[in-house]
Amino acid sequence: xxxxxxxxxxxxxxxxxxxxxxxxxxxxxxxxxxxxxxxxxxxxxxxxxxxxxxxxxxxxxxxxxxxxxxxxxxxxxxxxxxxxxxxxxxxxxxxxxxxxxxxxxxxxxxxxxxxxxxxxxxxxxxxxxxxxxxxxxxxxxxxxxxxxxxxxxxxxxxxxxxxxxxxxxxxxxxxxxxxxxxxxxxxxxxxxxxxxxxxxxxxxxxxxxxxxxxxxxxxxxxxxxxxxxxxxxxxxxxxxxxxxxxxxxxxxxxxxxxxxxxxxxxxxxxxxxxxxxxxxxxxxxxxxxxxxxxxxxxxxxxxxxxxxxxxxxxxxxxxxxxxxxxxxxxxxxxxxxxxxxxxxxxxxxxxxxxxxxxxxxxxxxxxx
Numbered sequence: 001x002x003x004x005x006x007x008x009x010x011x012x013x014x015x016x017x018x019x020x021x022x023x024x025x026x027x028x029x030x031x032x033x034x035x036x037x038x039x040x041x042x043x044x045x046x047x048x049x050x051x052x053x054x055x056x057x058x059x060x061x062x063x064x065x066x067x068x069x070x071x072x073x074x075x076x077x078x079x080x081x082x083x084x085x086x087x088x089x090x091x092x093x094x095x096x097x098x099x100x101x102x103x104x105x106x107x108x109x110x111x112x113x114x115x116x117x118x119x120x121x122x123x124x125x126x127x128x129x130x131x132x133x134x135x136x137x138x139x140x141x142x143x144x145x146x147x148x149x150x151x152x153x154x155x156x157x158x159x160x161x162x163x164x165x166x167x168x169x170x171x172x173x174x175x176x177x178x179x180x181x182x183x184x185x186x187x188x189x190x191x192x193x194x195x196x197x198x199x200x201x202x203x204x205x206x207x208x209x210x211x212x213x214x215x216x217x218x219x220x221x222x223x224x225x226x227x228x229x230x231x232x233x234x235x236x237x238x239x240x241x242x243x244x245x246x247x248x249x250x251x252x253x254x255x256x257x258x259x260x261x262x263x264x265x266x267x268x269x270x271x272x273x274x275x276x277x278x279x280x281x282x283x284x285x286x287x288x289x290x291x292x293x294x295x296x297x298x299x300x301x302x303x304x305x306x307x308x309x310x311x312x313x314x315x316x317x318x319x320x321x322x323x324x325x326x327x328x329x330x331x332x333x334x335x336x337x338x339x340x341x342x343x344x345x346x347x348x349x350x351x352x353x354x355x356x357x358x359x360x361x362x363x364x365x366x367x368x
Contacts, residue, residue, distance in 0.1 A: 005064040009056050018045065019052040022064055037064065074103060074126040079115035084189070084347055089198040089340050091116060092191045094349045097326050101181040101190070113178065116192055179203045180211075183280065187352050188215070188331025193339070201339030206277075212335030215272045215282055216261070216351060218320075218328035218358055219291040220305045223268040227259045230285040234278045243298045244280045246288045254278040256285045264362035266313040267294060267320060271332075283327060294358060295324035316365040323357045330355055 005026055022034045022043065035052045037043055042065045045054060056062065079099070085092035095101065095112050102113040117126070177199025182190055193199030205211050235251030237243040255275035262269040268291065272282045283299045286292060290308075292301035302321065309317040335346035350356070 003066050005062075005066070007062040007064075009058050009060040009062070011058045013056065013058055015055040015057060017052065018043070018050055018054040018056055018062070021056050022062070026064065037066070042066070073108070074117060075109055075114055076117035076122045076125070077109060077114040078118050079110065081112065081115040081119070082349075083119060084349065085345065086119075089195055089338070090191055090193050090202065091119070092189060092334065092345075092347055095182050095187060095190050095331075097185050097187040097352060097354070100184045102178055112190065112192070120194065177202070180206050180277075182331055183283075183327075183329075185326035186215075186329045186331065187355070189334035189347055189349050190331070191334060191336065198339040202336065205336050205339075209275070209277075210337070212333065212346065213274055213331065214333040215274075216330050216332045216355075217270050217272055217282060217286060218294045218324075218355065218362070219268050219270055219286050220266065220294055220301060220317075221268065221291045221308065222263050222266075223258075223260050223270060223289070223291055225260070227257070229275075230254075230256045230258065230289065232285065232288065234281060234284055240298075244278070244284050246284060252276075252278055254281050254285065256282055258286075262359075262363070264366045266309045266317045266365075267362050269359060269362070282329060294320060294328040296327035296329075299327075301327060313365070316361065319361050320358045323354055323361070325354070328355050328358055 007021075007025060019031055019034045019038060023029045023031050026034075034043075038050065038052050041049050043050065044063045045056070045060055047061070047063075080096065081099075082094040083091060084094060093112065093116065099115075100107050100111045102111050103109065177193030177196070179193060179199060179202040180190065182188060191202060193202050232246040232254055233249070233251030234244050234254045235247040237245040253276060257273040257275060259271045259273075260268055261271055270286075272286075274281065278284075280299075283293055283296055287296070287299040287301070292299050292305055294305075295301050306314065306317055306321070330351040331349075332351065333346070333348050335344065337343070338345055351359070
């Protein structure tokens with residue numbers, strides 16, 4: 001549904017760029033979104049399209065048209081998600097690859113939150129209000145929201161538009177509290193709070209980095225060092241705002257420990273431990289070492305990676321890639337202190353079938 005803002009420039013208004021005036025006049029507006037709206041013709045001055053650098057003057061009538069998405073509704077759904085631990089305060093689940101952690105602007109069902117609501121016995125949909133307007137650039141809007149709400153987990157999904165967790169805790173007797181997220185195509189363990197007290201305590205553990213987490217990743221190439229520490233700054237990729245890259249300045253400090261578990265002819269199985277939590281951190285860091293994760297289309301892990309494989313192992317590499325339609329990254333271990341009983345809890349989950357198959361192909365080739 002459309003929402004139209006109209007401004008009549010007052011007599012004492014000083015000359016100001018059109019994009020700057022709109023950015024200052026509308027809450028949640030950003031300069032880049034406003035400029036793109038102007039380019040699309042969603043902004044008019046005196047009923048005519050204009051330019052971002054137009055200087056507004058007294059008497060000008062400015063109209064801005066933005067889209068207001070419908071309210072987000074969380075619907076309990078019976079989805080195939082394994083529960084490895086459940087008590088009145090929290091639940092630990094294994095998120096399958098291809099499932100978003102929670103709903104977003106273009107992804108309103110089929111998420112881990114929908115599954116958990118069902119498993120918690122919630123019967124009625126939950127309305128999540130207070131959604132801000134869309135400026136017509138879904139990818140940019142969602143990516144910016146991910147930046148502002150970045151959790152302590154490194155592998156969060158850019159296209160999951162974060163919502164206000166407090167609204168979940170004010171609309172039903174039992175609600176899921178998301179304290180960390182996994183990228184949509186990353187599988188593995190995730191903990192969710194059931195009560196406000198438990199969720200807050202879990203969130204503090206992630207903030208203080210006392211949670212024990214390890215990922216297993218199958219990466220291209222033979223990693224030479226047995227172990228290492230990758231320390232860089234990570235920021236948005238200027239060529240693609242939905243991805244990230246190692247940057248020299250203007251990014252956020254990121255540190256990933258890695259340990260080689262097994263080496264194969266054209267790939268390596270590594271264990272990664274997070275010291276910081278940045279979006280796509282493991283994927284960016286392994287790609288920066290010229291060892292992108294197998295199957296990772298965003299960071300050089302698909303067909304382009306085959307160019308660097310020795311011709312003797314090309315067929316094996318093609319077989320590995322054929323069984324991985326997503327990045328071969330799995331959150332294998334998760335450990336934390338129970339927020340109520342203070343008992344230490346540790347969990348482990350085997351990788352799903354696609355990743356196990358890829359690893360088996362590697363092992364068979366190495367033995368032949």
